[in-house]
Amino acid sequence: MPFDERSFDNPFLKEKPISFSSKAEVIPPNFAKKVEDFLFDKVQIILEQLRDGNISSKDVSVYTGLSGIALMLMKLQNSGILKNRLSENLHDVAFKITKHNDSRKSSACTFLCGDPGSMFVKVLAADEVKKGQRGDLKRVIDAGEVLTRQGGKIYDEYLYGRAGYLGCLVFMGKHFPDFKDEALMDQICKVMIESGISGAKHNRLKQPMYYEWHESEYVGGAHGYAGIFYYLLKLKHLPSVQQVLQKELRDALYWFVSLQTSSGNYPSSIGSQSDKLVHWCHGAPSAVFTLIEAYKVYGDEKFKEAAINCGECGWKRGFLKKGFGICHGTAGNAYTFIALYQLTRDLSHLHRAVCFAQLCVDMDRVEHRTADRPYSLFEGLAGTMYFLIDMMDVENATFPCYQFH
Numbered sequence: 001m002p003f004d005e006r007s008f009d010n011p012f013l014k015e016k017p018i019s020f021s022s023k024a025e026v027i028p029p030n031f032a033k034k035v036e037d038f039l040f041d042k043v044q045i046i047l048e049q050l051r052d053g054n055i056s057s058k059d060v061s062v063y064t065g066l067s068g069i070a071l072m073l074m075k076l077q078n079s080g081i082l083k084n085r086l087s088e089n090l091h092d093v094a095f096k097i098t099k100h101n102d103s104r105k106s107s108a109c110t111f112l113c114g115d116p117g118s119m120f121v122k123v124l125a126a127d128e129v130k131k132g133q134r135g136d137l138k139r140v141i142d143a144g145e146v147l148t149r150q151g152g153k154i155y156d157e158y159l160y161g162r163a164g165y166l167g168c169l170v171f172m173g174k175h176f177p178d179f180k181d182e183a184l185m186d187q188i189c190k191v192m193i194e195s196g197i198s199g200a201k202h203n204r205l206k207q208p209m210y211y212e213w214h215e216s217e218y219v220g221g222a223h224g225y226a227g228i229f230y231y232l233l234k235l236k237h238l239p240s241v242q243q244v245l246q247k248e249l250r251d252a253l254y255w256f257v258s259l260q261t262s263s264g265n266y267p268s269s270i271g272s273q274s275d276k277l278v279h280w281c282h283g284a285p286s287a288v289f290t291l292i293e294a295y296k297v298y299g300d301e302k303f304k305e306a307a308i309n310c311g312e313c314g315w316k317r318g319f320l321k322k323g324f325g326i327c328h329g330t331a332g333n334a335y336t337f338i339a340l341y342q343l344t345r346d347l348s349h350l351h352r353a354v355c356f357a358q359l360c361v362d363m364d365r366v367e368h369r370t371a372d373r374p375y376s377l378f379e380g381l382a383g384t385m386y387f388l389i390d391m392m393d394v395e396n397a398t399f400p401c402y403q404f405h
Contacts, residue, residue: 006276008319008366012355020347026354035388038361040085042385043076046375047088050097055375060101062401063112063159063327067101067121068377070094071400072386074128079389094125102136109143110164111171111401112378116140120172127175137179140172148187156192157213158227158402159281163192166231170404182238189232190240196228197248208251217270220279221286221402222327225256226266230286233293234404245297253294257306260287264313278317279328280335280399284310285318288336289403292343304343311340315352323371324363326383326400331360334387335399342395350394357391360384377401 020026046069049055059065070093076082077090101122108114119140126133147154147162155161166188173180196209203210211217211228218224232241232249241249259266261275268274268282277283288310295303318333326332334356341349359366363384371379377386377400390397398404 006321007278007317008321010316010319010355012352013316017348018351020351023347023350026347026351028354028358031354031358032392034361035357035391036081036085039076039385039388040082042381043073043082043086043090046073046381047093049375050093057097057100059373060098060118061106061113062117062121063378064373064376065118066097067118068401069375069382070098070121070125072377072382072389074125075386075389077128079392081389081392089129091125091128095129095131098122098125102139108160108164109147110158110160111168112159112164114143114160114164114168116143116165116168117401120168120175124175134176134179137172137176140168141179141181141184144169144184144188148184148191150191150195155213156195156211156228157218157223158231159222161213162188163228163231166192166235167402170231170234171401174404185235186238186240189235189238192228192232193240193244193248196252197244207255208248218282219259219266219269219287220277220282221289222281224269224282225252226286226290227402229253229256230290230293230402233290233297236297250298253290253298253303256287257291257294257303260284260306260309263317264309264311265317266310277328278313278320278333279322280332280402281327284313285333285336288314288339289399292339295343307343308340311336311349311352318356319359321368323368323379324360324381324384325371325376325379326387327378329371329379329383330356330363331384331387332399334360335390335397335403338390338394338397339399339403342397353391353394357388360388 062068073090073094101118106114111117123136158164199210213223221227265284266287268277280286288307291303291307314333314336320330323329324331334353337349337353374380377383
């Protein structure tokens with residue numbers, strides 16, 4: 001499939017390259033006002049949809065359900081961007097839409113798609129309105145016991161597997177330090193590492209680690225190597241990771257960097273000859289976070305160069321016809337440029353993030369696909385809004401519910 005079938009032409013590519021000497025030069029004079037107006041208009045739409053019952057209460061997940069919308073509402077309230085324009089407290093709304101999260105059960109045990117994520121958000125929303133239910137966090141910790149054992153049909157990827165549960169533990173520990181459980185994190189990492197090493201041996205592969213999801217060897221952040229390796233690198237201080245940091249994991253990262261295509265992208269799965277998906281879930285926009293962490297840990301410029309190549313791929317092909325969400329949309333791809341700016345301090349990356357933010361603000365002028373869950377955090381409008389809120393504090397911005405500093 002030709003590249004342009006999945007992405008629009010980036011209108012900013014036609015402009016002459018600009019050299020910036022200060023951050024102030026990168027941000028257009030009316031940028032903040034445009035973002036504020038967009039957020040105000042769109043939050044009214046989401047609030048109306050919630051009041052009218054048009055957003056299903058059956059899905060309480062962070063990925064496509066009420067918990068993800070609640071996270072965006074809390075972030076918007078805490079940002080203060082609309083403090084003089086909102087007539088209701090968004091923390092109250094977040095609490096209202098998540099207070100029954102424990103009545104909906106999921107088979108997944110992860111941050112984005114499972115009970116741990118929805119329970120964590122329920123407690124977070126209650127905490128914001130001083131209606132603490134922190135005891136419920138014990139249930140998040142208890143949910144991990146089954147993941148500390150090998151065997152069964154438990155995978156290691158982020159959306160539905162062990163890495164995704166690790167993500168929930170990390171974010172829970174950041175918000176509620178009393179519930180930080182590094183011993184449990186270490187157990188989970190240990191099983192993930194053993195799974196990868198034994199998988200490679202079992203399949204008689206030269207690569208140091210092997211992971212699959214439903215019999216496919218995925219590469220991206222959602223189901224594959226990018227997400228698994230990112231979390232192992234970020235938790236490098238844990239004993240189980242320390243044991244493999246300078247050998248098996250290091251070798252695995254050098255194998256991972258070699259997967260990059262000539263376009264700067266990453267294949268969706270091992271063996272795929274296609275180079276068409278430029279998404280966080282599959283492609284360069286998630287690989288970039290892994291490569292940046294590998295550079296920080298191992299100091300090899302090869303990882304940094306590969307990360308920058310991811311940015312070039314996203315700049316040329318990241319304005320997606322699929323929409324403006326964060327899992328597989330333009331807003332999610334823009335976090336590539338934020339991460340590269342934070343790493344390099346090169347203002348050209350910040351400029352690219354601003355350009356993609358401008359595309360998002362003008363999303364109603366572009367004919368694009370409508371997501372199945374059009375108001376959700378990972379597929380829809382809440383994710384676009386989350387990104388634009390982050391653009392107002394780009395130094396501290398992180399890809400939601402995945403990347404952390």
